[in-house]
Amino acid sequence: MNSKKIPDIIIGRLPIYLRALQRMKEEGIQTTSSQELGRQVGISAAQIRKDISQFGEFGKQGTGYNISFLIEKLSEILKVDRVWEVAVVGAGDMGHALVNYQGFLHRGFRITMIFDNHPSKIGQKIGDFVVQDVARLGEAIREAGVKVAMITVPASVAQEVADQLVQAGVKAILNYAPIKLKLSPDVQVQYIDPSRHLQRMTYYL
Amino acid sequence: MNSKKIPDIIIGRLPIYLRALQRMKEEGIQTTSSQELGRQVGISAAQIRKDISQFGEFGKQGTGYNISFLIEKLSEILKVDRVWEVAVVGAGDMGHALVNYQGFLHRGFRITMIFDNHPSKIGQKIGDFVVQDVARLGEAIREAGVKVAMITVPASVAQEVADQLVQAGVKAILNYAPIKLKLSPDVQVQYIDPSRHLQRMTYYL
Numbered sequence: 354m355n356s357k358k359i360p361d362i363i364i365g366r367l368p369i370y371l372r373a374l375q376r377m378k379e380e381g382i383q384t385t386s387s388q389e390l391g392r393q394v395g396i397s398a399a400q401i402r403k404d405i406s407q408f409g410e411f412g413k414q415g416t417g418y419n420i421s422f423l424i425e426k427l428s429e430i431l432k433v434d435r436v437w438e439v440a441v442v443g444a445g446d447m448g449h450a451l452v453n454y455q456g457f458l459h460r461g462f463r464i465t466m467i468f469d470n471h472p473s474k475i476g477q478k479i480g481d482f483v484v485q486d487v488a489r490l491g492e493a494i495r496e497a498g499v500k501v502a503m504i505t506v507p508a509s510v511a512q513e514v515a516d517q518l519v520q521a522g523v524k525a526i527l528n529y530a531p532i533k534l535k536l537s538p539d540v541q542v543q544y545i546d547p548s549r550h551l552q553r554m555t556y557y558l
Numbered sequence: 559m560n561s562k563k564i565p566d567i568i569i570g571r572l573p574i575y576l577r578a579l580q581r582m583k584e585e586g587i588q589t590t591s592s593q594e595l596g597r598q599v600g601i602s603a604a605q606i607r608k609d610i611s612q613f614g615e616f617g618k619q620g621t622g623y624n625i626s627f628l629i630e631k632l633s634e635i636l637k638v639d640r641v642w643e644v645a646v647v648g649a650g651d652m653g654h655a656l657v658n659y660q661g662f663l664h665r666g667f668r669i670t671m672i673f674d675n676h677p678s679k680i681g682q683k684i685g686d687f688v689v690q691d692v693a694r695l696g697e698a699i700r701e702a703g704v705k706v707a708m709i710t711v712p713a714s715v716a717q718e719v720a721d722q723l724v725q726a727g728v729k730a731i732l733n734y735a736p737i738k739l740k741l742s743p744d745v746q747v748q749y750i751d752p753s754r755h756l757q758r759m760t761y762y763l
Contacts, residue, residue, distance in 0.1 A: 354626070361600075368757035378739065392739075394565075433623040439756070446655035450750070453651060456736040458752035461760065467675040500763055501756060511672035513664035525759035527752060531582065533598075542758035547750060548665035549730060551644070551706060554730035555637040555666065558705055 363404045369394050370401065371427045375459070378420050379550075386417035386473075387547050435463025440494055440523070443505035444469035444484045445478065447529050451503060452479045462501065465491055470510075487514070495523040501525045509539040568609045569636075575606065576632040580664070583625050591622040595679060598627050622680045638666025643691035645699055645728070647719050648710035649682065657684045667706065671698055677717075692719070699726035706730045713737040720747075723738050 369541075375391040377385055387398035387405075394401075404412055405418075411426050412418040428434040439462050441448050452464055469475060470487040477484045485493060502523045506514050511530035518526060525541040528534055534542050582590055592603035592610075599606075601710040610616055610623075617623040626744050633639040646653050646665050657669055674680060675692040682689045690698060699707075707728045711719050716735035723731060732748040733739055737745050 362562050364761050367761070368751075368754040371757065372751070372754065388748075389594050414582070414672075430761065431757045432763060433757050437756070437760060446651050446658060449654055450651035454736075454752075455754055456751075457756075460757065461752060462756050501760070503752070520650055525756070527755050527759070531659075541762050543755035543759055545750060545752060545755065546573075546577070546666060546763055547659075547708070548662055549577065549752065550571040550748035551642070551666065551667050551731050552636045552728070553570050554732070555642060555706070556569050556572070556635065557746050558637060558729055 359407050363407060366396065366404055367427055367431055370405070371424065374420050374424050374427070382420060383416050384389060384419055387412070388528065390393065390418070399493070413541040423499070428461070431461075435461065436516035437462050437501045438465040438497060439463065440465070440490075440499050440500045440502040440518070441505060442487065442490065442502060442518065443468040444474045445505060449479055451505065452482060467518065490517055494518065494523060499523065503527045503529065508551045560755065564612050568612060571601065571609055572632055572636055574601070575610070576636065578630065579625050579629050579632070582716055583629060587625060589622050595623070604701070630675045633666070636652060636666075640666065642664060642667050642706045643670040643702060643704045644668065645672075645695075645707040645723070646672040646710060647692065647695065647723070649679045649684065652710035654684055656710065657687060670704070671701065695722055696726040698725065699728060708732045708734065710734045710761070
């Protein structure tokens, strides 16, 4: 892999390409072009070629991309050629939905623990998991070496939970709480914000 | 508003700016600069100035942006200077989470109906709502003139639900099901895909 600094906006597009390629592979397709991939994801062929060429020569002029090969390469680049353990904090509706969600495993992630602070939730079973006391969060995450977490607690306690996660060694947080987290710059944070997606669509209505 | 076609990638950034501006306003801040806004959202000041200038002259050289004014303008552009009624299809964990989510109303959206097809869920109360039979979906959406919907059903039935929504007049769909929807190009679709956000972070780990 290239050691030069790749713009984050490009990194943000790679999972979109990877997803589309995996879908094509599931449909039995073996090769594709930047044009076809572009149609699938709504990004120009030129942009796709430029983005992918940042990491090496993965396509061939005239024959396009071998889908399995490109999936392998993009998975390596995004480090999802392995499975990351993920902790969920907050066993409300959203926590339940995430634990029951079937879409993580073939994308490189497996939820392995869920925490809450409410006595009525601690000890409760969700799927194969028992909700653990958030007081055990630091110890459990450190012991398991978990680096990735999702926060689904109310906004009022999200910052506190994020701080605890980072202290326990978590380096990447997906935040569902509607609040911007203030964390050290070496911690990755992403936000799920449905209103943002809705607003992007109403522009066109 | 300008009548020229604005690239969709710019439209996609406007909700991010709007959100950050609303947060600043809540903190009592009255003016900001493209530099400060850039720091808040992780986008370059030059990019922000370029994006916003597509729609008019909303800032002043030297004094920056009046936050309330820019919020008003961006809200008009994104058409969230009003409140859109939203239908939710799927009363599982995710449907519950969305109906109970407090973050929609001040961003321009209000969930007004929720549907499911399962006898054990139809008639169930979620917050102020009664889950309606999905068989009534078309009629209810047409009657109310709802244009925006969120799909939280399993992937296997998401396409069918989307088709029904579009037939009933829905023009914008936020899809939580892990499947790409095939719809007429005049229907807006956005996807919530947590794995994509996770993969964007693991690159840096």
